[in-house]
Every structure is written in C-alpha cells, then in structure tokens.
Amino acid sequence: MARPGLLHGKPPSIDVRTRGLARNGSLHPPFCRRVFTIHNRKLAHVRILSIFGTRPEAIKMAPLVKCLEAEPGVQSLVCVTGQHQSMLQQVLDLFGITPDYNLAAMTANQSLNGLTSRLFAGLDDVLAEVAPDRVLVHGDTATSMVAAIAAFHRRIPVGHVEAGLRTGNMFEPWPEEMNRRVVDVVADQLFAPTASSQANLEAEALTGRVVVTGNTVIDALRLMCARLDSDDAMRARIDAQFPFLEPAGTGRPLLLVTGHRRESFGEGFQQICAALAALAQTGKMQIVYPVHLNPNVRGPVLATLGNAPNVHLTDPLDYPEFVRLMQRAAIVLTDSGGVQEEAPALGKPVLVMRDVTERPEALAAGTVKLIGTDRDAIYNAVLELAVDESARSAYARRVNPYGDGHASERIVASLVGKPFTPFGSHALPGYAHPVLAARPDAQ
Structure with a gap:
C-alpha cells in the first residue's frame, strides 16, 4: 500500500x-x-x-x-x-x-x-x-x-x-x-x-x-491549492500566523519577497535590501520576506530590514504557508526558479532579481520580468506595479506555460511504457486551465 x-x-x-x-x-x-x-x-x-x-x-x-x-x-x-x-x-x-x-x-x-x-x-x-x-x-x-x-x-x-x-x-x-x-x-x-x-x-x-512533461512543481501547487480550498480550518490556521497583514481587498497590496541566489551574495543582496527599505518607506505596500537560513542572506537582510517599517521578516515557511502567501500576494519579487513557475500559475506578476533566466517561456508569455539586483531598478519596477492595479491584473490574464498539474503522470507513464500525450500537444480530458485561480478571499 x-x-x-x-x-x-x-x-x-x-x-x-x-x-x-x-x-x-x-x-x-x-x-x-x-x-x-x-x-x-x-x-x-x-x-x-x-x-x-x-x-x-x-x-x-x-x-x-x-x-x-x-x-x-x-x-x-x-x-x-x-x-x-x-x-x-x-x-x-x-x-x-x-x-x-x-x-x-x-x-x-x-x-x-x-x-x-x-x-x-x-x-x-x-x-x-x-x-x-x-x-x-x-x-x-x-x-x-x-x-x-x-x-x-x-x-x-x-x-x-x-x-x-x-x-x-x-x-x-x-x-x-x-x-x-x-x-x-x-x-x-x-x-x-x-x-x-x-x-x-x-x-x-x-x-x-x-x-x-510539463513541470512537476505545478503538480504540487495544484494539490496544495486544492487542499487549501477545501480545508477551511487549515486556511484559517495559516492566516492566523500572519495577523499583521491587512485584510484582503481592503488594505495595501502585499509584496512577497524571496531571495537566496549565491551569485547575489555580497553587493547584490545589499542592493536588494536597500531597494526594499526604500519601498517600505513609501508606505504604499506591505512587504513579507521569508528569509533563507544561509548567513550570507540573513546577515544583510536582518541588518538593513530588521527594524524597517512595513517589512515583516519571517523564518523559512512550510510549503502550505508559502502557497497561501502567494495566493494573497499582489506582487512577487524573487530570484527563485521555482517561484517563477508557481506564482504565474496563480496569476501573480513576478519580478525576477536576476540578469538572465533559464525560463525564457515565462518571458515570452509575459508572466515574469527580469529586473536584476540594482537598487533603483527594483524600486521602480515594484512601485510601478504597486500603484497600478490594472497592470497587475494584466498578469492574471496570461497563461502560465509550465504545466497543467499532471507532469508526474507523464513521467511515470514514460518510465513504465504506458502511452501518454506529451505536454503541450493538447490538454488532457478534464484537466483545468493551467492558471490556478486563487480563492475569492485571497488578495
């Protein structure tokens, strides 16, 4: 079994x-x-x-x-x-x-x-x-x-x-x-x-x-969103962990940040933190940053943002908590490869703090934007989306190119010699549109 x-x-x-x-x-x-x-x-x-x-x-x-x-x-x-x-x-x-x-x-x-x-x-x-x-x-x-x-x-x-x-x-x-x-x-x-x-x-x-095959991260996201959608108690328990967030639809937009790339250690993270501190000073958004355990990340983040207004630093989150924050976020700022795939599936605009990406499909689909680690570039790109709800909404109408939530089934079928349809040929019967809608109570 x-x-x-x-x-x-x-x-x-x-x-x-x-x-x-x-x-x-x-x-x-x-x-x-x-x-x-x-x-x-x-x-x-x-x-x-x-x-x-x-x-x-x-x-x-x-x-x-x-x-x-x-x-x-x-x-x-x-x-x-x-x-x-x-x-x-x-x-x-x-x-x-x-x-x-x-x-x-x-x-x-x-x-x-x-x-x-x-x-x-x-x-x-x-x-x-x-x-x-x-x-x-x-x-x-x-x-x-x-x-x-x-x-x-x-x-x-x-x-x-x-x-x-x-x-x-x-x-x-x-x-x-x-x-x-x-x-x-x-x-x-x-x-x-x-x-x-x-x-x-x-x-x-x-x-x-x-x-x-499509990407298996969309499989995991599909399962997690279904769980959150059906389990009111789980969703309420997670939301209770973030009492500082303003109610969805009534408060300022939520900026969710993740950053951990080795190539950004040093000057890159100093620039990222300076941009976030400046954005926090505007008062136009709430910022949540689950901080990676690596000391090369935690050091500059805690030093620059530890006492910044409108910035909420947390320890790394469990997967359900992170997915729930993605659902509630208005903008996602990241250097993560997986988040470039996940957040667009929830209709969220993604700003990527890198100069290049191995995920050009997202660039072509318009679901992500490369902005690098320059302080001013980050500040301007985030602020532009924070004050323009129509620009944010445009991202939600774009199709995520990374999967339909059934990549694992294709991989197993391939391994065992079972017939299957490669991802992108056509949608399999009964499969949902690749963009996973957030609950109405999500921000």
Whole structure:
C-alpha cells in the first residue's frame, strides 16, 4: 500500500519497461534493458530510486514519488541527502513521504567541494546496497549532479526531471548551470518541462531521449491549492500566523519577497535590501520576506530590514504557508526558479532579481520580468506595479506555460511504457486551465 499523502493514483495494469524512452513514449531497442510483464496481476518489480536533498527538489519530486508508489510493478525507494535538512523534512511530512535513506550530508560552513565529496561517498554506498534499475534526480543541485555521476559510474540508468533548462552562462546561476548540464549528459532519459527545454537538449545532440512533461512543481501547487480550498480550518490556521497583514481587498497590496541566489551574495543582496527599505518607506505596500537560513542572506537582510517599517521578516515557511502567501500576494519579487513557475500559475506578476533566466517561456508569455539586483531598478519596477492595479491584473490574464498539474503522470507513464500525450500537444480530458485561480478571499 502506498504511504499516505496528498496524491493517490489509480493506474491500470501495464507492461513495465525501463530505459530508452523517446519523446513519444516509444522504446528505443538499443537502450532496452529489461521488460517486466504482468500475468494475472503478478509482477516482478522494477526498482526506482529517487534522490534529492533540498526543499525545492522535495516539493517538485513529491508528486512524482507518490505516483511511483501507486504504480503497480514499481518498487519506489527514496534517498534524501539532507542538503536542506530542516526545511526538507517539512515537505516530506506534508506529502507523507518516509525516506528509505537519509545521508544528513550537510555540515556547518561546508564548501561545495566538501559537500560534493560527502555526497559521492554516501550515495555510492546507497547505490551499492539498493542496486536500483533506475535513478531519478531533479534539476540542478549538487545532490542531482553527484547522484547522476555516481549512478553513471555504476552503469545505472539515470532519469533527469526538469531537464534542458539553460541560461547559456556557466556562472549565472552558479553552480546550477554547470550541474544541470552535467546531469543532462549523463542521463539516458530527459524529462523536459517545456518545448523550449526540449529544443535546448536537441541543440546539444541529446535528441531521441526527451519527453516533454510539463513541470512537476505545478503538480504540487495544484494539490496544495486544492487542499487549501477545501480545508477551511487549515486556511484559517495559516492566516492566523500572519495577523499583521491587512485584510484582503481592503488594505495595501502585499509584496512577497524571496531571495537566496549565491551569485547575489555580497553587493547584490545589499542592493536588494536597500531597494526594499526604500519601498517600505513609501508606505504604499506591505512587504513579507521569508528569509533563507544561509548567513550570507540573513546577515544583510536582518541588518538593513530588521527594524524597517512595513517589512515583516519571517523564518523559512512550510510549503502550505508559502502557497497561501502567494495566493494573497499582489506582487512577487524573487530570484527563485521555482517561484517563477508557481506564482504565474496563480496569476501573480513576478519580478525576477536576476540578469538572465533559464525560463525564457515565462518571458515570452509575459508572466515574469527580469529586473536584476540594482537598487533603483527594483524600486521602480515594484512601485510601478504597486500603484497600478490594472497592470497587475494584466498578469492574471496570461497563461502560465509550465504545466497543467499532471507532469508526474507523464513521467511515470514514460518510465513504465504506458502511452501518454506529451505536454503541450493538447490538454488532457478534464484537466483545468493551467492558471490556478486563487480563492475569492485571497488578495
């Protein structure tokens, strides 16, 4: 029985195939490793090990893990590395996921090379013990890069969820751009969230192994919004944690801020904080900033904004609390990749504090705007939206290009050889428009 959580799939009995699945879900014989066939509902299991370590990875992998748990013929195992230990556990508890392995690899003041070394040693032991038929990794973290290489060294096939994102600059974001390029080279199955990501992979001669799925973060968001919409007590409990916020529709617009990128450490965060302090002085908005635990972020934020009027600093939020704040927000200011995907699905304008983004689909759709980390650029862009409700409303009418909330189902179908329709071909029956409407009581 699948462990309890938000997602409960009911897949039919099917043949289970591993390796070499193309964009259309067909099997490439040169990559075929083994086929398991169901006879009278008896099935030899294919063992799939999902490896992740950060909170954003956990949010994006959780719906996929639940789909794998519910799939007949799949033995789903989970290894977490503890790259974000405390923040990671919040997500695991929410989705009812109990890891089979926890490396607890993060230590205080650990360098990237030190972390990488610990991850290689720990993951190699796990791979030797589990001997999975396939490893799944997500995105662009140190965990993903090391897990992919460690699996490759043991000749274990790798599937890369959220493959093909690119900025074209190896140092923006750093080290994520290099990490995801390495994983895409190593992986034999590439689950691209969009056609643009697919095109990036094809340009690098990685064609023939790509499936366009949509982004699993929209799966998680769909589930969380449904939970918030149906659970009045949960919504009231969360809202009670933010008594300082003015009532929706009657007060000043809410600016929700997230910022944590390594390339902004130092001068970048000083500029960001200076802009927020100036915006707070205008009195035209409420500002909520859940502050990352990294001291390179917390230091300048607390020093500049700790006593600023109209600024509410919080510790990192659990996923339901953060989604609820996104629902209530009028503007989102971020350097996060995931938030660039999530907030537009709620119809929120997103200002991105970066010079480049690996999510050009959002730029093309007009759901996000790049503004960099310059103090004046941030101040002007936020203030323009804060005082112009019609400009904010225009964002809500634009279509989020990142998914329909069913990417995980496509990935599992691809893994087990079940027919499916790639994301973007057409909407699947009964699926909602990709923009998720906030409740009427949301700001």
